[in-house]
Amino acid sequence: MPFIFIFKTLCLFSSLLLSLCLNSSSDLHPLDPLTPSEISQIRSIVKGSNHGSTQNLTFQYVGLDDPDKNTLLSWLLNQANNSKTPPRRAFVIIRNNKQTHEITVDLSTSSIVSDQVYKGYGYPLLTFEEQGAANDLPLKYAPFKESVSKRGLKLSEIVCGSYPIGWFGEMNKKKQRRLVKVLCNYLDGTVNLYARPLEGITMVVDLDTMKITDYDDRITVSVPKAEGTDYRSFQQKPPFDPNASRRTILQVDGPGFNITGHRVRWADWKFHVSFDVRAGPIISIASIYDLKKQEFRHVLYRGYISELFVPYMDPTEEWYYRTFFDAGEYGSGICAVPLEPKTDCPSNAVFMDGFYAGQDGKPIKISNVICVFERSAGDIMWRHTETEIPGEVIREVRPEINLVVRTVLTVGNYDYIIDWEFKQSGSIKVGVGMTGLLEVKGVNYTHTDQIKEEVYGTLLAENTIAVYHDHFLTFYLDLDIDQEDNSFVKCKLQTTKVMDDSSPRKSYWKVVREVAKHESDARIKLGLEPAELLVVNPNERTKVGNYIGYRLIPGFPVAPLLSDDDYPQIRGAFTNYQVWVTPYNKSEKWAGGLYTDQSHGDDTLAIWSLRNRAIENKDIVLWYTVGFHHVPDQEDFPVMPTLHGGFELRPSNFFESNPVLKTKPPKNVEFFQSNLVSSVDDETT
Amino acid sequence: MPFIFIFKTLCLFSSLLLSLCLNSSSDLHPLDPLTPSEISQIRSIVKGSNHGSTQNLTFQYVGLDDPDKNTLLSWLLNQANNSKTPPRRAFVIIRNNKQTHEITVDLSTSSIVSDQVYKGYGYPLLTFEEQGAANDLPLKYAPFKESVSKRGLKLSEIVCGSYPIGWFGEMNKKKQRRLVKVLCNYLDGTVNLYARPLEGITMVVDLDTMKITDYDDRITVSVPKAEGTDYRSFQQKPPFDPNASRRTILQVDGPGFNITGHRVRWADWKFHVSFDVRAGPIISIASIYDLKKQEFRHVLYRGYISELFVPYMDPTEEWYYRTFFDAGEYGSGICAVPLEPKTDCPSNAVFMDGFYAGQDGKPIKISNVICVFERSAGDIMWRHTETEIPGEVIREVRPEINLVVRTVLTVGNYDYIIDWEFKQSGSIKVGVGMTGLLEVKGVNYTHTDQIKEEVYGTLLAENTIAVYHDHFLTFYLDLDIDQEDNSFVKCKLQTTKVMDDSSPRKSYWKVVREVAKHESDARIKLGLEPAELLVVNPNERTKVGNYIGYRLIPGFPVAPLLSDDDYPQIRGAFTNYQVWVTPYNKSEKWAGGLYTDQSHGDDTLAIWSLRNRAIENKDIVLWYTVGFHHVPDQEDFPVMPTLHGGFELRPSNFFESNPVLKTKPPKNVEFFQSNLVSSVDDETT
Structure with a gap:
């Protein structure tokens, strides 16, 4: 107890130590990931059941069974009144005697709530x-x-x-x-x-x-x-590239954010960061403070990578089955790696640890699995120079500082850098960086001139073909714009011809607003027709009458090229459209199905969506897929310079006006360079 | 003379002063923009001709008449031998007695080389x-x-x-x-x-x-x-946003780049930055040092914004003609504004001034019109964590530092932030940020419920409609991959069905390589079929036999929505495709024509390209258009948070392998925060 006291006191004084501070269970936020002691408790409970008698019990998945959305939202509303925290529950998948069991554990009562054998196709995560x-x-x-x-x-x-x-x-x-x-x-x-x-x-x-x-x-x-x-x-051997000049970021006032447990507070944003062995990082209940309304407003109830589909394009014996579902087969969380201070994340980053259950049910720690930092990339948040007013030159510039929550998922050879970036202006930008090593195929060729057959890839070096492949990262985005009930709106930009002599112009484009009534109205292949895609709150409007919402700004549209009837594509059918909208359903979390390994594609987003449920003015979930076709280049060998993609969720008539108009210009910082102490590394490193 | 000496000496010691150092004419790089004294000299020469006798002579354009490409390239090759600098010439457009004259001035002989009256449609830049x-x-x-x-x-x-x-x-x-x-x-x-x-x-x-x-x-x-x-x-009145915490970038070794005149040297890159009253910033002769080949290799002979087309979508009397060609009508360079240190560019930026001729021919200075800085945004250049090797965990991470050349073009209400960003890995990334003020239309409406007619825009505030519009920025990109003679290649990604039982797979995609033989083969509407677009050197291959090249990574494809026969679209027909390739032709600089104001569209890229010239294994120019359809939101009022777009030119089998493999990890920097002196601004600012 005194030990805990010292830690908690330290926590108050140093945000750098925050990640070390494990709260006691009663302080846990209902969305906090399972703590090491909870993971141990779950192990004891399961081992204490009739599963304990067998030798070959393995824990394939242990994660928080998050509270029902209604329960959580009402807890959030009543937080000020010290309302009781919803009971902590865990969802566990074990293998025992060649069977898959789904077990729900109640941690408050240390009991198993349910235990069911799964009899469908597919298997859980590999440990x-x-x-x-x-x-x-x-x-x-x-x-x-x-x-x-x-x-x-x-x-x-x-x-x-x-x-x-x-x-x-x-x-x-x-x-x-x-x-x-x-x-x-x-x-x-x-x-x-x-x-x-x-x-x-x-x-x-x-x-x-x-x-x-x-x-x-x-x-x-x-x-x-x-x-x-x-x-x-x-x-490496010389010649070397010139050494980069040394640099660091000075934060005179320390970091501009606070982390309490898994809750992050920065600028006008507050949100919760969790970590799951399958999903990796999870952003929850992200809200932004509206200066005009003087209240926090809900934006994103939950966001995470639901699946990563990586099919390779070689149909030969050793390659045809390489159609990975990284989240569902390996687990994005298991693959998350400790981040290296000052290189993986800049010098001003703060780190958080992650925990998961090993195959034996015991907690395993991944240090520094998430970092949080303020990014000041030299961008401009907004500006204007006004030279038109006689006798006056006006210049107002606000540099941009964003908050980044970063994770790196190293799935075997590939490293995915996942950035959730929050902007003061209300945007949430998701960045996907791909680096790491290519999965290559051995061949006897040493020069392209020798190649007379299809080789399904690029000859990168002697005897080395990098096989063509895709990356599809499907994001689960449960946006709640002010409230749960939202609609998905396509604002189509349509050419309109001027048919009379009313104008010297012959054409212009107008906006045709279509509210998606059913799921089929919201399946979108991007790039075919120009449209703004929005999640709006149909029950709220701005003062001048616009529906408040958030707009999806997608990346370059990439569609799968496998035929629809090909088995990997049946299993990965959730990539058939870049955009889907479903009514919120707690069980619909994994776009490729809960049991993705050897799945038959009967539990994917594409199948759920076939029910064509009503989605207008409902609690809806937006699914967006970031895609890359990868034709490897020699530059990608032996390690690949990062390739970037991503998307942005940008407020669209959510605020009455520019929410960062009142952001003050930054204060000046002067420093004496001579006071720097620089530690020069050994030349050999 | 002693004065110049002191300046030159200072230049050697402080790169911050470099922008102040005007070289004497003999030190000028052949691509350097006209100096103030050259502009004055041109004025004297023109005034000294028969044009001097009239009162209403106006200088509409005064710019460098850049040397022929062959002349410049041979000068570059022989630089070491102190070869003679090509003669400095200027291209001048004047108006005199209601006529437009095109005048070529030779500065070395102080004479007019040619003077022709332009008799076609359209007029020069507005002063x-x-x-x-x-x-x-x-x-x-x-x-x-x-x-x-x-x-x-x-x-x-x-x-x-x-x-x-x-x-x-x-x-x-x-x-x-x-x-x-x-x-x-x-x-x-x-x-x-x-x-x-x-x-x-x-x-x-x-x-x-x-x-x-x-x-x-x-x-x-x-x-x-x-x-x-x-x-x-x-x-602004309270409540305010929270103050951003103060921060600055410490460069222990100073900036990692050198600027000599207009020549920039950073990491493995060297290039020339110029400034033109019409084009704004121009990047020339960008070359990258190849560590393996131990030589500089050409990448980009010349890159700049050729035109900005901004059509509004309101056909009514006061709005139908608002279909701006910002570069050709107003001049991007005239519109470039002085950059504010520490906000427009970060604290580690170095600035350059720009000069242009006023209507009376006298030089006008734009201070700090370009800034150059190293961007360390917290990104990762490449990384990998290896956990598969028993008993070993390997982690190698290289943070990314890029070099940015920034200009802001404020064309009336809009501010365009143009970033030419050079990456150590060989990429050139062009960023376009749009901020500033919206051009709005006054209406009597105060609420959307009152609107029963088409209003062609978003009601942003009472009586304020922001009219729908597009932004098309057409970039001139004269890539010279190692040499001038290059080809444009479409690597199409095509679904291939497995028709026999040779594989359990039913499909995969393959790469079908098409070399564009004529201009018509290289006009591309993006998003219709998946393809990698490359400029390659067909006369050079890597050791294993791949053609060396650079790949265009485009942004989200945006196509014009005006009808082809609409007059603004005839004038802006260069946006009909996002990608065009033309054979190099010194006179084909301005996608919308040399005389864009009131142009009839008879001198656009679309017209030149109709000749359907051969482009295979020729000196070719790539034209790429970054587009935005802008449906304004209330958040864009009264000043717009920056919206980003752009593209990347990425090496593709240009290097034998990853060119930044040998980049060393950054050296550590420690500092004592207590030694900082912070000057806190007045609370009221």
Whole structure:
């Protein structure tokens, strides 16, 4: 108790220490992720049930069972009156005796509320531990050892990885088993294992029995060389790029934001940041203070990446099934990595840790899994110079400072940088940066002139094809514009011809406003017709009568190119449109279905939406997919310069006028450079 | 002479002073903009010719007549041998006795090389001075004074502006006169004059006679109120937004770039920044040092905004002609404004001045018209965390620092923030930010419920309609990938069906490479079919055989919605496609034609391109248009939060591998916050 007291006191004095401060359970916000002690408690409860008697119980998913939206919203409303926090519950998926169980645990009563066997298609998230176990199997498997030796390679330099097998039309349920393909790569002089595939060798592992059930050494292909693949600083040889000049950000007043537990308060924004083993970072109950109305107004009830679909474009034996659903198969949260201070996040960042349950149910910590920082990129929030008024020159400029919540999801080879960026002007901008390593295919070619067949990718280096692929990141965006009941509006921009002599002009465009009544009205392929897409509150208008809302500013429209009847696309049918709107339904969280591994596509957003439910003036959820077609370039090798994408949610007649008009110009900061103490790193690093 | 010596010496020691250092003419780079003394020299030369005898000689355009590309490139090649600088020439457009003259001046011989009367359609840039003279006319014009008094307004609070009249089908050349429409706005309690139009009063001014030739007081409309329109800080009343916490950027080693005259050297980049009264900022001969090849390699010979087309969507009497061509009618350079240190550009920026010739031919200075700064926005250049190798965790992260060359063009009400951003990885990213004030229409409506007719815009406030409009910024991009002879390649992404049982997959996409042979092959409406668009050097390949090139990463595709036969669209036909490619032709600089004011669209990119010239393996120019459809929101009033767009030119198999692999991690900087001296501004500002 005294220990906790000291920590809490420290918390008051240093926001840098905030991430260290774990609140006692009674202080928890109802949306806070499960704490390590809660995760341990859940383990005890499940182990204490009849599941405890078996040896092969594994925890595949342990996460907060968030309170019903109504419960949470009324708790929020009555927070001032010290209303009782909704009971903490967890949703748990376990595997036991080759069965998948869905268990709801009540933490306040330490009891299991429900326990159901899942009997549909598909399997839960792969755990790190079972992947690790599967990856170790080949190294003790005689046929594999023989294949390695036949190729003249060293077994000690081999690292294997687990790949979901997907689904390709097999409907016999009895034959369905929890399988992964295991493929191997080679180190021997590099840490860039993805650059050195043992192309041609495929193993299938049954995760329930943890045995290799199928082995195929189909073709022998040159392993690409190690030279030029290592990306570590100390492995590079001169000549070097010029050193970047050293710089840092000085925040004279300290950070401009406060973090209390998982609640963030910055400028006029307040919101909650959570972390889930499947979704990764989750932004909740984001509200902005309206200076004119003198109140906080709801914007986003919940936002997170619901699925990441990454299909590769090579139909051959070793590649056809590589159609990853990163969130549903591997878990975005499991893949989130500790962020490096001063490089992954700038020097003014504050970090938060994340916790998840390991396969044995015990809590595992990911340090610094989220960082929060004020970004002052040198952008201008608004400005004007007025030279038209005789005798006067007026110049008003407000530089832009935004708040960024960053996570990096490293799903095997790829690193996704996910930025939730809040603007003082009310925008929420989501940035997706893609970097990391390419997944390459070994070939015998060393020059494009030798290639006379389809190779499904770019020859990046000798013996190295980077296979064409897509990235689709589907965001769940439960916008609540002031209240839950909202409508989705398409403001179509339509050419109108002037048919009479009323004007010397022959044409102009007008705005035709269409309110989506049912889900089918809100499925949108972007780029086909110009339109502004809005979520509005049809029950509220500004003083001059405009509907208040938020506008989606999408990125470059990217649509899937697989045929609709192709199995990966059936499972990834939620990418068929970049925009969907559904009525809020607590169970509809995962665009690719709750059990994505080996799913048949029968539980996707595309299927839910077929019911064509009413969405006008309802609590609605907007789904938006950021897409990239990736034709790799040699520059992407051996590590890829970040490619950016994203979208923005921008207030549209939400405020009565520019909400940052009254933002004062920044105060000046002077400093004496001579007072700096610079620590020069060792030249070798 | 000693004075110059001191300046030059100072230049060596402080890059902050560099912008003050005017080189003597012999030190000039052939692409340097005209110096003040050269502008004065040109004035003397022209005044000394037979044009000097008339009273009404006006200088409409004075700019560098840049050397022929071949001349410049061979000078560049032989720079080391102290080869002779190509002769400095100027291109001058004057008006004299109601005629437009094109004059070429040789500065080395102080002579006029050629002087031709332009007899085609259209007129040169409007000068500031003639606009000022036209804007003053109404204040002394009896019918206007009567209209003002009839409305109960104060003449002293009126400010008028000049608007190009456009062209709407009139073909009789004899009737053609150099006219502008003059419209007026009201101050009286605000400096936001654009918010208070005197709707319904239109004057036509003949610029050659400087007289009002037409006057129409057609309708009387309420002038929107001043309240809530002023954007100056001291005019705002509480409650205020929270103060932003103070911050600054410390560059321990000073800026990471060097500026010598107009030449910029940063990281592996070197390029030239110029300034032209019509184009605004011009980036030339941008080359990047290739660490592997140990040489500078050409990327961009020349890049600038060729035209800004801004058509409004209101066909009524006072609005139909508002279809602005900002670069060709007003001049982007004339509209460039002095940048405010620490707000328009961050505290680590270095500034350059610009000069242009006034109507009388005398040099006019725009201080701080360009700023150059290193942007460290907290982004990540590349990273990877490797957790798959047993017993090892590898993390390599390189934060991103870019170099930005910024200009702000304030064309009346709108402020365009133009950023040319250079990345260490070889990308050139162009950012367009739009802020400033909306051009609004006065109406009698105070609530949308009263509106029963088309109003062509959004009711932003009482009596205030913001008219729908577009912004099209057409960029001239003369890419020279290693050499001048390049090809434009469309790599189309095409769905391919698997028709046999060779794969469990039914489809994938492949890349179909099409080299554009003629101009018609390179006119592209984006968003219709997925493709990578590249400028490649067909005469060079990487070691493994890929064509070296740069890829255009476009922004969200925005196409014009006016009908093709509408007069403004005939004049703005260069926006019919977002992408065009033309063979290099020194005279094809201005997408909307050299004489854009009242142009008939007979000298646009769309017309040149009709010749359908060969473009394969030629010196080619890429034209790309950044577009916005703007449906204004109440948040855009009274000043608009910046809306962003842009595009990127990214190396694509230009380098053999990631060119920033060897960039070292940044060195650490420590500082004692206590040593900071902060000057707190007066609370009232």
